[in-house]
Amino acid sequence: MRILWDFDGTIMDTYPAYTDILYDILNGQFTKEEIYQQLKVSQSHAMDYFQLTDEQRKEMIEKSRAITNYTPFPYVENVLQQAEVNVIMTHMNRASVERILQETDLAKYFTEIVAGDDGFARKPDPAAYVYLHERYQLDYAIGDRELDLIPAKKAGFKTIMFQNDCDAADYTLNDYHHFFDLIP
Structure with missing residues (x-):
């Protein structure tokens, strides 16, 4: 095979860690389940869906790259x-x-x-x-x-x-x- x-x-x-990062960036305005569902489409889709600013997008990418666990x-x-x-x-x-x-x-x-x-x-x-x-x-x-x-x-x-x-x-x-x- x-x-x-x-x-x-x-x-x-990786989705639990990405969900936590985005949850923090969004200051808990959305449930983790809502965030997870959008991330399952793609990270860029989730950033568009939640209308992240350029600064928030940069923070999301940097924190995602810094995951160690x-x-x-x-x-x-x-x-x-x-x-x-x-x-x-x-x-x-x-x-x-x-x-x-x-x-x-x-x-x-x-x-x-x-x-x-x-x-x-x-x-x-x-x-x-x-x-x-x-x-x-x-x-x-x-x-x-x-x-x-x-x-x-x-x-x-x-x-x-x-x-x-x-x-x-x-x-x-x-x-x-x-x-x-x-x-x-």
């Missing part, structure tokens, strides 16, 4: 261990992704990372997905947002939605403990 992974919200459980989702390492190839396509910058993977002892499972500062167009543009698919003949793309799956469909491989729902997904997965029960 050859898998393309999104990073934030798919490998790492990244936690992989339970059982994600089991899936990584059993996959033949794992690659990442993320909007996060390369230095942060590599640091987090080293700190969580997951770096050894990844053959390649395409990060936000590598020059590829942002999702949903499929260029990075096509590049990775041509190099590794990928079977699946897994992400937590529709934005992660649309380019995979365009590139021609199966999609797995993690902890969310969308029409673009071939499979929907709530946790990694049941990954191999669902995915052939």
Whole structure:
């Protein structure tokens, strides 16, 4: 099995930290559940939705980059261990992704990372997905947002939605403990 992974919200459980940051920036004007739902679309969507000022946007980005307590989702390492190839396509910058993977002892499972500062167009543009698919003949793309799956469909491989729902997904997965029960 050859898998393309999104990073934030798919490998790492980052949304609780992002939610707390935005909750503080918004001075508790919205519930954490409301904030979480908007962040699940995307961070830029949430910043637009909550009409953050330029100063608040900068604060959100800086505090997001400063997060140090990244936690992989339970059982994600089991899936990584059993996959033949794992690659990442993320909007996060390369230095942060590599640091987090080293700190969580997951770096050894990844053959390649395409990060936000590598020059590829942002999702949903499929260029990075096509590049990775041509190099590794990928079977699946897994992400937590529709934005992660649309380019995979365009590139021609199966999609797995993690902890969310969308029409673009071939499979929907709530946790990694049941990954191999669902995915052939």
